[in-house]
Amino acid sequence: MLVAAGVAGLVVAMSLMIVRAMIGPSHYDRILAANSFGTKTVLLIALMGFLFGRPDFLDIALVYALINFVTTIALMKFFRYRTLARPLGAMAREAGKDG
Amino acid sequence: MAEALHWIGGALILAGALLSILGAVGVLRFPDVYTRIHAASLTDTGGATLMLLGMGLISPLGFVMLKLLLVWGFIMLTSPAAANALANAAFGAGVRPRIGTFQIMGEDKPGGSGPERSGEGTAS
Amino acid sequence: MSGPTIDANFALNIALLLMLVAIAFAVVRTRSLLAAILMMSVYSLASAAWLMVADAADVAFTEAVVGAGASTVILLGAILLARGEAERVNWKLMIAPGALAVVVGAVLIYAAGGLPNYGDPASPANSHVGRAYLEQTYGDIGAPNVVTAVLASYRGFDTLGETVVIFAACIGVALMLGFGPRATLAPPTEIPNDQHVVLRVVAKLLIPLIALFALYVQFHGDLGAGGGFQAGVIMAVAIILHALVFGLRATMAAVPVRLARTVAALGVVVYAGVGVVCIINGGGFLDYDYLFSPRIEAMIPANLLGDPSHEHHWGQHFGILFIEIGVLLTVSATIVTMFYGFAGRTLETIEAERRG
Numbered sequence: 018m019l020v021a022a023g024v025a026g027l028v029v030a031m032s033l034m035i036v037r038a039m040i041g042p043s044h045y046d047r048i049l050a051a052n053s054f055g056t057k058t059v060l061l062i063a064l065m066g067f068l069f070g071r072p073d074f075l076d077i078a079l080v081y082a083l084i085n086f087v088t089t090i091a092l093m094k095f096f097r098y099r100t101l102a103r104p105l106g107a108m109a110r111e112a113g114k115d116g
Numbered sequence: 117m118a119e120a121l122h123w124i125g126g127a128l129i130l131a132g133a134l135l136s137i138l139g140a141v142g143v144l145r146f147p148d149v150y151t152r153i154h155a156a157s158l159t160d161t162g163g164a165t166l167m168l169l170g171m172g173l174i175s176p177l178g179f180v181m182l183k184l185l186l187v188w189g190f191i192m193l194t195s196p197a198a199a200n201a202l203a204n205a206a207f208g209a210g211v212r213p214r215i216g217t218f219q220i221m222g223e224d225k226p227g228g229s230g231p232e233r234s235g236e237g238t239a240s
Numbered sequence: 241m242s243g244p245t246i247d248a249n250f251a252l253n254i255a256l257l258l259m260l261v262a263i264a265f266a267v268v269r270t271r272s273l274l275a276a277i278l279m280m281s282v283y284s285l286a287s288a289a290w291l292m293v294a295d296a297a298d299v300a301f302t303e304a305v306v307g308a309g310a311s312t313v314i315l316l317g318a319i320l321l322a323r324g325e326a327e328r329v330n331w332k333l334m335i336a337p338g339a340l341a342v343v344v345g346a347v348l349i350y351a352a353g354g355l356p357n358y359g360d361p362a363s364p365a366n367s368h369v370g371r372a373y374l375e376q377t378y379g380d381i382g383a384p385n386v387v388t389a390v391l392a393s394y395r396g397f398d399t400l401g402e403t404v405v406i407f408a409a410c411i412g413v414a415l416m417l418g419f420g421p422r423a424t425l426a427p428p429t430e431i432p433n434d435q436h437v438v439l440r441v442v443a444k445l446l447i448p449l450i451a452l453f454a455l456y457v458q459f460h461g462d463l464g465a466g467g468g469f470q471a472g473v474i475m476a477v478a479i480i481l482h483a484l485v486f487g488l489r490a491t492m493a494a495v496p497v498r499l500a501r502t503v504a505a506l507g508v509v510v511y512a513g514v515g516v517v518c519i520i521n522g523g524g525f526l527d528y529d530y531l532f533s534p535r536i537e538a539m540i541p542a543n544l545l546g547d548p549s550h551e552h553h554w555g556q557h558f559g560i561l562f563i564e565i566g567v568l569l570t571v572s573a574t575i576v577t578m579f580y581g582f583a584g585r586t587l588e589t590i591e592a593e594r595r596g
Binding site for chain 1: 249481
């Protein structure tokens with residue numbers, strides 16, 4: 018029962034994150050909301066595995082954690098530097114201002 | 117014993133969920149990017165720790181425990197790194213904090229003295 | 241499953257579907273294409289979570305790795321070629337398509353009433369072929385995950401076709417965009433303020449872990465969710481992460497374009513080669529029961545997979561293993577090639593091409 022309540026809490030938190038991703042004035046707010054949403058999805062899937070008695074869902078939770086990180090880095094890099102090709106830490110000067 | 121562990125685990129999961137909601141409210145209500153990053157990353161790792169600990173108490177020992185530990189390790193590794201990268205990128209792009217009267221890195225102020233610049237990088 | 245669990249399941253379904261609708265509206269409403277891509281990745285995560293609720297673990301796996309991971313990164317690469325904002329469309333032009341969409345949607349909702357109930361054992365999908373697969377798979381093939389067995393063995397031809405399609409996509413993207421940056425990238429200028437040290441260290445730790453995890457997904461595929469396709473995307477994501485953090489130039493030194501191209505073709509060759517070996521040993525194309533000649537099959541120890549009492553179909557086991565490796569090679573190399581093609585087109589390259 019408490020596990021189900023935990024799932025409900027996560028769903029509420031995810032909905033709030035979606036609101037931030039929609040309104041979030043700057044792109045960085047959106048990326049932040051997407052990243053946090055992803056972390057909560059990882060937890061949600063792990064919890065659902067326990068709720069439905071399928072602990073092998075944890076494999077998928079693990080994949081989500083990975084993918085979420087890579088997506089966040091890609092979005093951050095693109096919003097900031099407008100390229101995916103250059104190494105990080107080498108393009109601060111030529112990057113345009115971007116809100 | 118197992119019954120007690122079950123309840124403790126459930127309580128931890130619930131606490132983690134509540135922490136996640138708190139973080140989400142913080143992300144929604146805080147005034148600028150940096151405070152929002154602060155709220156999100158702290159409650160992400162904290163909530164994940166509580167929830168995975170709770171699941172670990174509920175689950176039987178063995179392979180499941182190992183995977184929970186792995187998920188926890190991944191979140192603890194990636195979530196702070198992503199938050200740091202995000203804040204770094206936002207600051208580099210010229211987004212400035214809206215609250216607090218302290219001065220950051222001698223920027224935004226024509227009369228900023230020289231030595232302040234030496235603290236660059238640590239202040240962010 | 242007791243009563244409250246079913247109710248929780250229903251509530252979770254509704255909540256996640258509402259979330260999907262909200263995100264879809266946000267994608268349509270926003271005019272910034274970057275925000276749209278970001279919301280699409282959130283949409284993929286949410287829909288994968290919903291697929292987990294519907295107990296479709298393999299589909300959820302694919303949706304997560306492809307929808308949220310690979311396609312987001314490739315779309316980001318592609319958006320360089322477009323303007324960052326959608327054009328504002330006159331609302332009068334949207335009346336007719338809007339009306340059409342409403343009509344089609346109403347028809348679909350009406351038709352949904354005629355669908356069988358969720359999980360209905362008497363529905364057509366569950367009664368003929370589907371039931372036959374579920375009943376016979378373990379005896380025929382011995383793989384616990386029916387999805388893998390159906391994809392790799394019963395429908396081996398289809399999967400071969402899909403692998404060839406992926407390879408064709410690789411060739412298509414490569415022909416249009418080139419196999420990498422057409423112009424040389426200028427040597428990076430170091431700026432001390434913006435080093436992303438944390439990111440570099442974490443990425444260095446993570447990349448081998450991701451690759452290892454891809455191998456786990458690959459070889460765990462006939463037991464749990466996963467398989468060559470998902471593992472291939474995860475492997476490509478590891479390489480993409482390297483390129484994102486350390487730069488395309490460093491990645492191309494580690495995984496040269498020529499290697500990616502060769503591996504993409506090699507995967508198809510491995511897959512089709514398994515089929516040809518089956519023909520040589522007297523069976524049909526991709527008929528894994530004939531993969532090994534009887535002499536080789538006799539040499540495999542009975543307790544190789546731990547359980548000597550259960551009769552194993554070694555040809556099926558190894559056939560699935562080999563073709564999954566073929567799929568892994570083609571998929572990972574294709575996604576890496578696509579990433580090279582899109583990400584290699586930096587703004588300077590595009591400018592240079594426009595000028596002359």
